[in-house]
Amino acid sequence: MIRRRRLPALLAAPGLLPRRAGAQGAAAWPERPITLIVPYPPGGSTDNVARPIQQPLSAALGQSLVIENRGGAGGSIGAAAVAQARPDGHTLLVWPTAVLTISPHMLTLPYDAARDFTPIAMLAVSDGVVAMHPSVPVRSIQALVAYAKAHPGRLRFSSAGNGTITQMTGEIFAHAAGIRLEHIPYRGSAPALTAVLAGDVELQFDPTAIPAVKDGRLIGLAATGETRSPQLPDLPTLRELGFYGEGGLSFFGLAGPAGLPPAIVARLVAALGPVLALPEVARAMAPVGLRPHLEAGEDFARRITQDRALFGAAVQRTGASVQ
Numbered sequence: 001m002i003r004r005r006r007l008p009a010l011l012a013a014p015g016l017l018p019r020r021a022g023a024q025g026a027a028a029w030p031e032r033p034i035t036l037i038v039p040y041p042p043g044g045s046t047d048n049v050a051r052p053i054q055q056p057l058s059a060a061l062g063q064s065l066v067i068e069n070r071g072g073a074g075g076s077i078g079a080a081a082v083a084q085a086r087p088d089g090h091t092l093l094v095w096p097t098a099v100l101t102i103s104p105h106m107l108t109l110p111y112d113a114a115r116d117f118t119p120i121a122m123l124a125v126s127d128g129v130v131a132m133h134p135s136v137p138v139r140s141i142q143a144l145v146a147y148a149k150a151h152p153g154r155l156r157f158s159s160a161g162n163g164t165i166t167q168m169t170g171e172i173f174a175h176a177a178g179i180r181l182e183h184i185p186y187r188g189s190a191p192a193l194t195a196v197l198a199g200d201v202e203l204q205f206d207p208t209a210i211p212a213v214k215d216g217r218l219i220g221l222a223a224t225g226e227t228r229s230p231q232l233p234d235l236p237t238l239r240e241l242g243f244y245g246e247g248g249l250s251f252f253g254l255a256g257p258a259g260l261p262p263a264i265v266a267r268l269v270a271a272l273g274p275v276l277a278l279p280e281v282a283r284a285m286a287p288v289g290l291r292p293h294l295e296a297g298e299d300f301a302r303r304i305t306q307d308r309a310l311f312g313a314a315v316q317r318t319g320a321s322v323q
Contacts, residue, residue, distance in 0.1 A: 039078025207289030
């Protein structure tokens with residue numbers, strides 16, 4: 001009698017059958033629509049990574065993908081929603097470099113960036129641009145540095161928010177050039193671009209500005225990536241010009257909550273390979289300085305760890321802070 005009464009309770013006790021339950025759940029996945037949380041408003045770089053893969057990844061997985069934009073607090077609001085979600089593969093995070101590598105050094109977060117997520121894969125890399133409002137009376141990076149030194153405190157740059165790669169790129173550049181730039185954070189790349197187009201700030205370090213540079217609304221001074229941007233091949237990189245200190249790569253990744261079953265991770269990685277190789281995905285990302293790029297497994301995990309250390313050192317070196 002005692003055994004019969006206790007047996008159902010034992011079988012229902014948390015943690016007694018985790019592997020079997022996890023395996024069954026992974027085999028049936030996805031059982032319902034998958035939510036891709038983008039922790040910034042529509043129209044920004046992270047959103048521009050998620051949108052082109054939405055339909056082909058949905059087709060590959062045989063289930064609908066819903067993009068949910070949850071901006072604010074440097075991406076930490078959306079990231080927290082994923083960190084707190086059930087690790088069943090139905091809530092995933094499309095995230096830029098900063099969320100797991102920069103923000104932990106600058107913001108008080110409601111999660112542990114190193115322990116509360118399962119990194120799945122890199123989705124894209126970014127070819128950003130130093131974009132300037134045409135009212136500034138210079139047309140080269142060298143002239144901009146000279147102007148900033150002659151007019152200290154006059155130049156401001158917009159970013160997608162505190163603790164983002166778009167802030168750190170400006171901070172690292174200013175430190176390497178020996179100048180002072182005032183950082184003005186916005187709730188995403190799109191409103192940050194609107195600010196520089198309106199002349200509310202003078203500069204932006206963001207791939208979102210590439211179309212405005214190409215059509216002449218803004219002045220392009222340099223590329224911010226490791227190599228020259230295919231969209232702006234005549235612009236030298238900050239690294240070429242000696243105006244960029246040590247920092248990590250600007251990339252975008254996919255992650256789930258901690259404890260995401262390896263079988264679900266493997267299926268997502270297998271599906272992402274063909275999706276990211278589609279010409280139409282590359283074409284959709286290219287105008288805003290993005291290139292599809294798949295990296296997963298130990299290589300991706302190692303990159304996150306290394307970049308977190310690099311950006312931590314950059315935060316200390318530049319004195320970057322929350323505004």
